Amino acid sequence: MSPEATSPQQAILKFLASIRSPARILVAISGGSDSTGLLLLLDEAVKAAPHLEISLCAATVDHGLRAGSTDEARHVAALCASLGISHTIATWQGDKPKTGIMAAAREARYGLLAETAAALRADLIVTGHTLDDQYETLRMRGLRTEQISSGIADALLFDRRFWILRPLLFSRRADIRSFLRARDVPWIEDPSNEDVRYERVRMRRQINADAVAENDIRAAWEQRLALSSRGAEWLDRHFRLHGGLLGQVLPDGLRKDSTVLNYAFGRLTAVFGGQPFVPGRAHMERLLTFAAGREPGRMTVGRVVFDLRRDGLYLARESRGILPLVLRPGEAGVWDGRFCVKNGLTTSIEVETLAASLGSSPMTEMRGDHFERLPKAAWKRAIASAPALSSEGDHLSPQSAEAVEMTRYFAPFDRFLTRFDFIFADRLSAVFAMAPYAGLPLRSIDGKTI
Known part of the structure; x- marks a missing residue:
């Protein structure tokens, strides 16, 4: 086991001790080593600790993108049956897009998992993302931006409804496979994992696995959480909403720390513009420079018109490009x-x-x-x-x-909301007089009570 990694067994015990109980967990399992290991690790730990009042169910999403996927899903069903775990196969129906297939498949996968969780009355969903996945993500994002990335989140809220947790995010794939071999449990190798047409596969072949330590990732997480909290405080003090449609940043709010302004303005732009992502760095630099000016004027960024006046900065959706x-x-x-x-x-x-x-x-x-x-x-x-x-x-x-x-509807938050942005998003939800987001199904994170 790598010195910066947590053993899979330790990670699962720590995870189970952190969640609120009683709880029913839906395990997303494809049949690959990571998700198969996750299922077996949870099954062993839950059976060894019945006092936790935790039960398991499982789901496999058959994307129907390659031959053999249906047989693989049936193989997983047989494994779950042998463990006494209820299992559902959810199939991605309909035509598949010719471009952006990976993003579309991810969207479909989480949608089907949420539907299954509702049908099986699960309280949360877990996936088998590992430290290897984290390294790959950090490397890919590092090629796109100079900003420090927090990588894959350990907790993600989907559709304001279901939390998706990743218990093995600090465990190595090699250690999970060693665990499976020790129990003589096979796994399925997805041929797409060797297809260099995908960026993640190319990164996997190049990556230096010792480049980022767990402490560095957790430090980045803490910075993101602190920034979300500071952004929420900024909303309380300096942001006003008029008629549910017109935003206003008070003059004092325009003179705050540029890091907080960049964070808050980026997410407000995405919300008012109906976009899932914040504007790029160049656009944000232009916006912040404009907002810091003293002369009244207007500019458009991310489908939002920013109107600078003596009593503050107003923002509203521009009238162009709104389709019925x-x-x-x-x-x-x-x-x-x-x-x-x-x-x-x-x-x-x-x-x-x-x-x-x-x-x-x-x-x-x-x-x-x-x-x-x-x-x-x-x-x-x-x-x-x-x-x-x-x-x-x-x-x-x-x-x-x-x-x-x-x-x-908050485009950057309501479909996928990481816990890093939760505090800001929840405060903004209150500003718009909307229902609060579902709280984390955890009683502690990293041993700290929440």
Whole structure:
């Protein structure tokens, strides 16, 4: 075992001691060495400690991308049956994209795992990511940015609903395979793991496994967590939301530490622009330089218009590039990366901007001293980007609109939220008067009570 790695057995015992119980854990198992090792390690530890009140179930996602995947899933099912663990095979149905297949497969995999967790009444999901995966990720991200990366998170919230935890993230693949060999348990070798067309495979062949120690990774994690906390404090003191559509950074908030501003502005831009990722470094440098200026003006970054005035910096979604969304009865979808809409009517509906619906950039019916004090141009821009509902070309009546469920959607957080950004995202959720994110199913992290 490498000196910087934790033995798989120690990692699992530490993990089980950290989670809240009673708990039902869904193990994501592909049949490869990492996930097979994870299942067996958990099974041994849970059976040895019944007082923990922890049960296991398992799921295999068959992506249907290569011959033999169905047989491999059945092999995993047989293994689970031999251990007395309930197992489900979830198949990725429908047409597969010709480009971006890895990202699409990841999206499908987590969606299917969440559906299975709900069906099996699991409290959390675990995956077999290892220290080797961490090294590869750090190397790949290091080639794209000079900023320090925290790599793969040990905990990820999916769809605001299920936490996905990675108990073996500080254990080496070689040690997991040694554990399996000692128990004479085989695993499946995925041929894509040797396909150099994939960046991760190329990194795997080049990587210096001793380049980053566990302490360095955990230190980066602590820095990210501290930054998220400082960003949340900045929101409380310096950010205001008007009508759910127009953001305002107060003048004092523009003069704070550039690291905090870069973090907060990047994520606010992604939220208001409906984008899953923050703008790139060059765009953020331009934005921060603009925000630090003293002259009023406007600029657009990440589909968001920033309007600098004497009473602060206003931000709202720009009116261009907002596409309509059609939903059949019972369907749900995300409109413009900013609103989640579910159609409860018996007819199809269309979601478009209020400006497109009325044929101009409208003002709102909201009146009062508060809204009268807002810059008219900024408020008008924000209202123009608001969603409007119609059916068969007619605006929905108030009664019909009540059958359509519409909630704010945070594109950088609501599908995949790492625990590094949890504090900031949860505080922003409160600013928008939204329900809080599901809390971590842990009672401790690294031995510290949470």
